[in-house]
Amino acid sequence: xxxxxxxxxxxxAEGDELAPQARAKExxxxxxxxxxxxxxxxxxxxxxxxxxxSAAVDIKDPSKIIDYAVLSASALESAxxxxxxFGMDRLSNVVVEGKxxxxxxxxIGDHRISVFMERSVDHTAIYNEMx
Numbered sequence: 001x002x003x004x005x006x007x008x009x010x011x012x013a014e015g016d017e018l019a020p021q022a023r024a025k026e027x028x029x030x031x032x033x034x035x036x037x038x039x040x041x042x043x044x045x046x047x048x049x050x051x052x053x054s055a056a057v058d059i060k061d062p063s064k065i066i067d068y069a070v071l072s073a074s075a076l077e078s079a080x081x082x083x084x085x086f087g088m089d090r091l092s093n094v095v096v097e098g099k100x101x102x103x104x105x106x107x108i109g110d111h112r113i114s115v116f117m118e119r120s121v122d123h124t125a126i127y128n129e130m131x
Contacts, residue, residue, distance in 0.1 A: 031111060032056065034130060043121040045101075048072050050112040059116070072114035076105050095123050106130055 035047045039058055046059030048069060059065050079094040094105040097119060104115040104123045108130065115126055 031108065031113070031130075035113070035115070038115060038126055038129060041121070041126075043118040044126075045116040045118070047116065048114040050114075052110055068114075068116055072103065072105070072116075075103055076112065076114070079105065093127055 031049060035049060035058070038044055039046055045061075046057070046068065048059075049056040057065055057069065059068055075094065075096045079091055079096075083089075083091050091105075091107065093107075096103045096105070100119055102117050102119045102121065102123060104113075104117070104126055106113040106115075106127070113130065115123075115130075117123065117126070
């Protein structure tokens with residue numbers, strides 16, 4: 001089971017070199033809070049939040065974390081390949097639906113987010129809450 005770490009709050013003046021890092025930490029904290037609220041919804045299985053140097057995984061069934069991580073990475077890689085092949089710019093979100101499962105893939109800033117849910121869950125409400 002993932003261990004939640006306390007996040008250090010860093011305050012920096014506007015002209016200070018730490019200001020972008022402080023904003024990134026604030027964004028990470030906000031995303032984790034929103035994702036925790038989303039995960040509490042009925043039908044949401046969990047999420048993976050990836051940054052450039054770290055990742056947070058919160059899945060209801062810990063025995064399937066690797067399966068969800070592989071599925072998420074494969075779906076995101078395929079979506080990016082299709083995006084480049086068709087000359088699209090950057091993808092804002094991708095929804096992949098299977099027989100019983102749905103994945104919402106988002107990119108917010110430098111963070112890549114995968115939200116796993118049952119197929120019956122309204123992914124547009126989750127997307128609107130995330131953006």
